[in-house]
Amino acid sequence: MIEVTDVTRIYQMGLVEVRALQGVNCTIESGEFVGIMGPSGSGKSTLLHILGLLDEPTAGSVTIDGIPVGTLNEEEKSDFRLNRLGYVFQDYALVPELSVQENVVLPAMARGIPPNEYLKESEKILHEVGLGHRIHHRQYELSGGEQQRVAIARALINRPRILFADEPCANLDSTTSRTILNLFRELNEKFGQTIIMVTHEDWHEEYMCRVLYMKDGLIEDEKACKMRKRDDGSDNV
Amino acid sequence: MTGHHLSVAFFLAIRSIQRGNRFTFLLTVAIMGLVFVNLVFLPSIISGVVVNFNTQSIDYNYGNLVIEPRENNLYITGVAEVKQKISQISEVTGTSPRFSAGATYNYHGTQISGQIVGLNPRFEQEVTLLHTRLKEGEFLAEGDTDSILLGAQLAGNIDERKDKTDSLGGVTAGDSVLVTFNNGVKRTLKVKGILETGSFGVDRNGFVTLKEINQVYGISDTATSVLVKLSQNGEEERYKKVLMEYGIAEKIRTFQEKGQGFVNDAIRSFEIINAISTMVSLVIAIVVIFIVIFINTINKRRQIGILKAIGINKKIIIYSYIIQVLIIATCGILLGLALSSGLVTYLTINPLVFPGGAVYPVVEAGPVIRSVISLALVSLISGFIPSWKTANEPILDAIRGQ
Numbered sequence: 001m002i003e004v005t006d007v008t009r010i011y012q013m014g015l016v017e018v019r020a021l022q023g024v025n026c027t028i029e030s031g032e033f034v035g036i037m038g039p040s041g042s043g044k045s046t047l048l049h050i051l052g053l054l055d056e057p058t059a060g061s062v063t064i065d066g067i068p069v070g071t072l073n074e075e076e077k078s079d080f081r082l083n084r085l086g087y088v089f090q091d092y093a094l095v096p097e098l099s100v101q102e103n104v105v106l107p108a109m110a111r112g113i114p115p116n117e118y119l120k121e122s123e124k125i126l127h128e129v130g131l132g133h134r135i136h137h138r139q140y141e142l143s144g145g146e147q148q149r150v151a152i153a154r155a156l157i158n159r160p161r162i163l164f165a166d167e168p169c170a171n172l173d174s175t176t177s178r179t180i181l182n183l184f185r186e187l188n189e190k191f192g193q194t195i196i197m198v199t200h201e202d203w204h205e206e207y208m209c210r211v212l213y214m215k216d217g218l219i220e221d222e223k224a225c226k227m228r229k230r231d232d233g234s235d236n237v
Numbered sequence: 238m239t240g241h242h243l244s245v246a247f248f249l250a251i252r253s254i255q256r257g258n259r260f261t262f263l264l265t266v267a268i269m270g271l272v273f274v275n276l277v278f279l280p281s282i283i284s285g286v287v288v289n290f291n292t293q294s295i296d297y298n299y300g301n302l303v304i305e306p307r308e309n310n311l312y313i314t315g316v317a318e319v320k321q322k323i324s325q326i327s328e329v330t331g332t333s334p335r336f337s338a339g340a341t342y343n344y345h346g347t348q349i350s351g352q353i354v355g356l357n358p359r360f361e362q363e364v365t366l367l368h369t370r371l372k373e374g375e376f377l378a379e380g381d382t383d384s385i386l387l388g389a390q391l392a393g394n395i396d397e398r399k400d401k402t403d404s405l406g407g408v409t410a411g412d413s414v415l416v417t418f419n420n421g422v423k424r425t426l427k428v429k430g431i432l433e434t435g436s437f438g439v440d441r442n443g444f445v446t447l448k449e450i451n452q453v454y455g456i457s458d459t460a461t462s463v464l465v466k467l468s469q470n471g472e473e474e475r476y477k478k479v480l481m482e483y484g485i486a487e488k489i490r491t492f493q494e495k496g497q498g499f500v501n502d503a504i505r506s507f508e509i510i511n512a513i514s515t516m517v518s519l520v521i522a523i524v525v526i527f528i529v530i531f532i533n534t535i536n537k538r539r540q541i542g543i544l545k546a547i548g549i550n551k552k553i554i555i556y557s558y559i560i561q562v563l564i565i566a567t568c569g570i571l572l573g574l575a576l577s578s579g580l581v582t583y584l585t586i587n588p589l590v591f592p593g594g595a596v597y598p599v600v601e602a603g604p605v606i607r608s609v610i611s612l613a614l615v616s617l618i619s620g621f622i623p624s625w626k627t628a629n630e631p632i633l634d635a636i637r638g639q
Contacts (some may be wrong), residue, residue: 054546054632075550082548093543093636095249097256109248110549112241138256154547 002028002051002162002196007060008217009046020046022217023060030161033188033195035205038214044198045166047214051196052085052164053077065161082110086155088165092147094139094154100126101135104153111158118157125153129183145176152183156193163187165197169204181207245549246556253561258533262565265529269569269612270576272522276608277577277600279514283507284599286591290496290504291470293436293594296366299492300333300464301473302480307487312336316460322483328468328476331363334460336450342391342443343415344405351391353416353443355450364466367432367439374410374430381446385414385426388440389433402441416443422453435594463487519611526619530562534623541627542635551628555621562620566613573608 009021020043028034028051036044049055050062053069062069064084072080081087094103101122108118126132129149139147148168155163165184169177185207187193197208205211205225213221254262295301304323306313313319316334323332336355341348358377362368368376372389393404408414412428426445434440451457467476473491480489534541541554581598588595627635 049633052546054636078545078548078550080548081546082550085548087547089543089546089636093540093546095252095540095544097252102252106245106544106549107547109241109245110553158548 001030001065003063004051005061007047007050007057007062009043009050009055010058019217021050021057024217024219026212026219028194028196030194031188031192033184033207033209034197035208035211036196036198036214037200037205037211039200042214043217044214048164048166048196048198052087053081082107083158084161086158086160086163088148088151088155088163088168090167090170092151094147094150096139099136099138100131100142100150103150104157107154108157122153122157125156129153143176144172145179148172148180149183152180156187162194162196165195167198167200169199169201242550242553243556246553247560249553249557250560250564253557254564261529261533265526265565266568266572268525269522269566269616270572272518273570273573273608273612274576274580275518276515276611277573277604278580278598279511280604281581281598281600282589282596283504283511284601285596286507287504288599289591289594289596291492293434294492294496295470297370297434297436297439299495300331300364301467301470301492302465302477303490303492303495304463304465304480304485305488305490306461312459312461313463313487314459316458316463319463319485319487322485323463323465323480326476326479326483328472329465330468331360331466333357333360333364333464334447335462335464336447336459337461338450339419340443341417342405343417344408344412347406349391349403349405351441351443353418353445355445355447357447364464367434367444370432370434372431372433374428376430377444377446379446380448381429382449382452383424383426384429384445385416386430386432386444387414387428388442389431390437390440391443392428392431418453420454424453519615522612522615523619526562526616527623530558530619531623534558534627538627538630538635539638542630542632545628545632546636554628555624558624559617559620562616563613566616570609570612
């Protein structure tokens with residue numbers, strides 16, 4: 001569970017003070033697929049970065065699974081990210097010198113998992129994301145959607161408690177976007193994977209449990225999405 | 238740093254080199270290789286000059302040790318006794334008394350002043366290799382009188398453009414030269430041979446037998462120096478003391494002490510040039526490697542940010558860059574060694590010609606080890622600083638490339 005209490009984030013841009021977050025409060029339960037939406041500059045990415053320990057709040061606190069993450073030092077945060085969090089970025093952020101499988105196993109290698117285990121696990125995950133036939137390919141041989149699925153597989157290799165996705169479909173066409181979103185929903189439904197995703201596409205809502213709407217650095221509204229669309233077009237409560 | 242951190246760093250480094258920009262890799266390796274050559278080459282030439290100088294000094298000029306008259310004395314008298322004392326030392330393989338004096342040489346109206354050296358040909362062959370360096374003619378025999386050996390530079394060439402200094406204008410074996418000794422005695426001596434050692438101090442002299450000198454000066458058992466040859470080079474200082482212990486009361490000097498002068502000055506100058514060249518090479522290496530690694534890390538700033546974001550420990554990232562530069566340095570050093578070997582082989586076949594003779598490069602372990610350590614250190618610094626700087630940036634700044 002994530003608890004966000006009075007989180008503010010103020011950037012200094014030259015002489016100008018930018019108040020990206022102005023006292024955000026929210027709670028995200030384990031197993032939720034939560035969307036963060038809002039116009040540009042509303043603070044949605046800033047909130048995601050703070051929840052994902054990529055940035056620090058100017059004030060306020062974030063507690064993940066009962067751990068006040070603001071008290072962790074840099075090394076501990078790095079371990080926390082490695083062991084408990086997974087990330088999917090807008091532009092995939094793969095290491096170009098590594099093959100698909102090598103990209104996926106990298107976080108597991110960094111954890112010190114034995115090679116036979118992480119290789120087996122990576123093959124399993126790559127099959128799950130539909131890239132079982134692309135294991136030894138390099139980034140430049142993959143389409144945008146395939147690259148994003150590699151990024152998702154990499155984010156999942158350490159079986160994270162929370163998966164963060166920062167506009168993962170921004171560079172993809174709508175068909176590929178649906179593939180990615182279906183994958184997220186499946187992970188959420190089948191494995192109870194907690195997912196927090198920033199997006200600005202309204203139609204993405206149909207894949208989420210709940211959406212937080214942000215404006216001017218605050219959560220202005222939130223909506224529970226009761227009906228989630230299935231691949232076959234049917235609705236699922 | 239745990240073992241698996243190091244293995245991940247190694248994995249990233251290897252992949253980066255294997256699949257990264259080949260041109261950057263090859264360029265950096267080539268630069269390091271050339272810097273290595275620069276670090277090793279000049280010292281090898283200086284060592285070559287020193288070895289050449291030492292070899293010539295021992296083989297043609299002085300032997301290992303030179304016994305000279307005591308202070309205020311012009312001559313060593315009782316040479317036989319001195320020889321007998323020295324011959325008791327088992328490591329002494331030969332002694333050769335010499336008598337040097339000023340002389341004027343006259344040939345077909347050309348007059349040159351120089352030194353004339355009296356020696357015993359049999360004893361001399363136990364100490365020096367003069368007898369092996371005859372350009373033409375024969376070496377002196379023990380009983381020879383009215384015969385002289387001329388150094389090649391003193392004898393000179395008919396075509397004076399080939400001469401390095403003033404000469405007698407092309408004396409050959411069988412010619413006669415008029416020699417005026419510094420006591421005024423004049424003798425017409427038949428040139429028995431022409432010596433060419435490459436050593437300026439030898440090739441400007443004339444050589445006669447001690448028997449000739451004894452007749453000219455009316456002396457016997459007298460010398461201006463006694464050359465001593467040891468069974469092994471490099472033990473001169475120790476045997477200088479041993480000779481004293483054996484009752485040699487005359488002044489004893491090593492060949493290095495005798496040779497102090499312009500060659501040592503030249504070597505010192507070379508060493509200053511070498512030190513400057515080494516410094517400049519290392520600074521260039523630091524700057525170039527630093528720039529290449531810096532640009533490489535700056536280009537991968539976003540990637541470093543991403544790696545940190547997904548939880549890869551920054552030590553892994555820094556170590557992966559350090560391992561990369563160490564691999565590059567190893568390749569550069571190996572390339573440098575190969576290039577240096579090629580250059581040394583070429584210069585061994587086609588030696589550089591210095592005033593003292595042909596100089597062969599001598600690669601000593603010291604400069605090679607120093608160069609390897611310097612380049613490894615330079616690489617380490619050049620790899621560490623930019624990667625450390627980038628890996629310590631805030632994650633979002635690195636990802637956004639701000």
